[in-house]
Every structure is written in structure tokens, then in C-alpha cells.
Amino acid sequence: MSPFISSADLAATDLGRHVRSTTTVGDALDDTVAGLFADYATALRTGRTDVAQLIRDHAEAIDPALVDELAGFDYPAAA
Template sequence: MILEGIVMSPFLFDADLGVTGLGLRARSSATVADVSDAYAAQLIGEYRDAVAAGRLDVMQLIRDHAAAIDPLLLDELDGFDYPAAA
């Protein structure tokens, strides 16, 4: 999420919960696909917020990061605000 122009990752916060019983159960049941999907959704949400705020610099940082982790994610960012086809 973007707070005052800073991109924050919920995964940093979740790392603190990993030592609890609940955190250990969540980490043991999460698949790589689940985490990848959640991270892609987070990036798209952050990109949406950056677009809404007119933050071209943050948009470019997110696009650069997306290209490094999954080039197909750039297609998602390019088309996330287009109206859906009927």
C-alpha cells in the first residue's frame, strides 16, 4: 500500500506474525502460487493508487519491479483500468 508516497509491503508486517502459532500455520499452508497471486494483486493495487494520485514516479518504479519479477504482469498493469469487454 502507498502511504505518503512510500510503497509499503504487507509481507514485512506479516514476517513478525510468522513466529506465532497462527503465523506458522499460515506459512505452512500457503503455496508459492498463492503468494505469487497475492503479490501480483498487491502490485496492481499499488499501481492503481499511484495512477489515482498522479504519481508517475511511483508508477514507473512499480512497472520496473513488475518487469523484473514477471514480464507478463506489465500487460496487467497496462490494461487494468480498461473497461471490460462485454
């Protein structure tokens, strides 16, 4: 979830203003990518290949290199 959405309810508080003033574009993008990986893992684990494909399509729109990372993130690491 976007840190801006979660901080919208808190925008009138000191915490909300702090989050909005200190969150960089890079931080927001990192949160978005992390969320994509978590959602993708959940979709694969639950057998929702349709949702996994939607996530891959969204990832491609953000950065085409993310699609390759999603395709290989759940392979066992080589020893």
C-alpha cells in the first residue's frame, strides 16, 4: 500500500505530516515493489495464477525489469 494512502488519515496529525515530509519518491517506489512481491507470492501460494498475471502486468508497467525478478524470485537459490 502506498505510504501516502496510509498517511492520508493521519495528515492532520504531527505523525502524518512527518511521514509525508520525509517519504521520498524512492521510498514510495520501494514500498510499491515490496508490496508487489508480497502480493505475487501470496497469489502463487494460493494458486491464483490469474492474480499473479495481473501483478506481472502491473509490474511491467512500472519497470519491465521487475517482470524478470518476479519470474525468478521463488526459485531455490543455487548453493
